Amino acid sequence: MSLVVFPFKREDPGNLLKNVKIASAHPRVEEVLCVGFEEDDCFRTLAAAAPKLSKEQGKPVKVMVQERLGELRPGKGDGMNTALRYFLEETDHQRLHFYDADIVSFSEEWITKAEEAADQGYDVVRHYFPRASTDAMITWFITRTGFALLWPKSVLPWIEQPLGGELLLTREAARGLLADHRVRRQSDWGIDTLYTFSMVKQGFSLYETYMGVGKLHKLYGALTDLKTMLVECFAAIQSLRGIELTELSTHQVEFPGPVPPEVKEKLGYDLERTLPLLCRDWTPEEEDLLALFPPEVRAGMEACRSFPKFSFMDEEAWRGAYEVLLDNFQLGQPHWESLLFRLWVARTLNYTAQHALRGYDHALYYLHQMIWRYARLGLRR
Numbered sequence: 494m495s496l497v498v499f500p501f502k503r504e505d506p507g508n509l510l511k512n513v514k515i516a517s518a519h520p521r522v523e524e525v526l527c528v529g530f531e532e533d534d535c536f537r538t539l540a541a542a543a544p545k546l547s548k549e550q551g552k553p554v555k556v557m558v559q560e561r562l563g564e565l566r567p568g569k570g571d572g573m574n575t576a577l578r579y580f581l582e583e584t585d586h587q588r589l590h591f592y593d594a595d596i597v598s599f600s601e602e603w604i605t606k607a608e609e610a611a612d613q614g615y616d617v618v619r620h621y622f623p624r625a626s627t628d629a630m631i632t633w634f635i636t637r638t639g640f641a642l643l644w645p646k647s648v649l650p651w652i653e654q655p656l657g658g659e660l661l662l663t664r665e666a667a668r669g670l671l672a673d674h675r676v677r678r679q680s681d682w683g684i685d686t687l688y689t690f691s692m693v694k695q696g697f698s699l700y701e702t703y704m705g706v707g708k709l710h711k712l713y714g715a716l717t718d719l720k721t722m723l724v725e726c727f728a729a730i731q732s733l734r735g736i737e738l739t740e741l742s743t744h745q746v747e748f749p750g751p752v753p754p755e756v757k758e759k760l761g762y763d764l765e766r767t768l769p770l771l772c773r774d775w776t777p778e779e780e781d782l783l784a785l786f787p788p789e790v791r792a793g794m795e796a797c798r799s800f801p802k803f804s805f806m807d808e809e810a811w812r813g814a815y816e817v818l819l820d821n822f823q824l825g826q827p828h829w830e831s832l833l834f835r836l837w838v839a840r841t842l843n844y845t846a847q848h849a850l851r852g853y854d855h856a857l858y859y860l861h862q863m864i865w866r867y868a869r870l871g872l873r874r
């Protein structure tokens with residue numbers, strides 16, 4: 494039997510309550526836990542509703558504030574690790590499910606499909622779903638790119654949504670993750686990268702189950718909203734560099750279904766609000782950092798100071814830039830964070846203009862082929 498966990502921070506309590514009810518009504522679920530960042534309004538609403546819900550459903554529904562477990566910015570990582578610890582130390586449930594609190598398209602099917610794959614013997618089940626061609630720009634250009642360049646022979650580059658927050662862990666997999674000191678340390682947005690890396694490093698078997706309904710959830714406007722996430726996801730990859738993978742993880746992916754027109758036609762971000770980010774607020778210190786980059790990247794970014802440019806940031810230029818970033822990027826250093834963000838914006842715009850504009854099928858094919866090329870080529874050195 495299973496525990497379902499929703500980590501949350503300033504969410505709409507109505508939607509979260511609805512998801513909690515769906516989870517606790519599922520026959521496989523014995524308990525539901527919501528782990529909040531702090532005692533915000535959402536937390537208070539949930540805490541007030543929990544006793545009644547527990548009674549109605551005949552199963553515990555709990556709400557708690559996350560503990561300070563890690564060493565980086567206190568964020569989603571502390572939330573998820575608090576839940577891992579609770580699951581292992583306070584319960585004897587066999588499986589743990591994580592779902593984002595803001596999913597609007599949540600249903601019992603998310604739980605059922607994960608349980609079915611776990612019944613087949615998989616240690617970890619990860620949900621994946623169709624995404625717009627201009628969504629998931631951190632996943633493609635930071636995480637999957639990094640996995641392909643650094644661990645090309647592992648299953649890591651081929652995991653569809655390595656940053657996904659929807660997954661099932663068996664007790665053994667949960668124990669393995671919590672025992673990894675790098676996982677416990679990762680209190681920020683890097684947690685999803687660390688869970689993914691650690692489960693592969695420990696050789697757990699993975700199944701990716703396909704949710705055709707997609708994940709409807711809160712969306713971003715300009716790419717600026719994603720800066721903290723971007724910086725922390727890159728730093729997470731950087732911190733793992735040099736670790737060798739020796740265990741062999743098995744990895745099965747459910748064949749995807751047809752992609753709904755809403756997803757194919759959706760725009761992932763606001764182009765007009767994103768373009769000025771290339772030009773705005775350069776500091777002399779940030780400009781100096783460009784000296785470390787390959788000539789085409791340096792020249793292109795220098796030109797951006799007066800006008801948005803991105804045609805230079807193709808796949809090969811990004812590979813060169815990524816390598817320099819792996820060697821030199823410093824988390825917490827504002828000039829580096831700003832430059833990493835700008836380089837990634839240029840890469841995202843380049844891809845949008847060169848590939849996403851040609852249509853959904855072309856774009857997704859391109860992205861998968863790009864990962865394959867990166868895995869073949871590896872780092873330049």
Ligand SMILES: Nc1nc2c(ncn2[C@@H]2O[C@H](COP(=O)(O)OP(=O)(O)O)[C@@H](O)[C@H]2O)c(=O)[nH]1
Nearest residue numbers: 500501502528529530567568569572593594595
């Ligand atoms: N406990 C906890 N949950 C968080 C924190 N930050 C984000 N979350 C939750 O993590 C989930 C994913 O966050 P979201 O902003 O939707 O990210 P996105 O879906 O990747 O864009 C949501 O349920 C958030 O409420 C945090 O610091 N602590």
Ligand SMILES: [Mg+2]
Nearest residue numbers: 593595710711
């Ligand atoms: Mg979300």
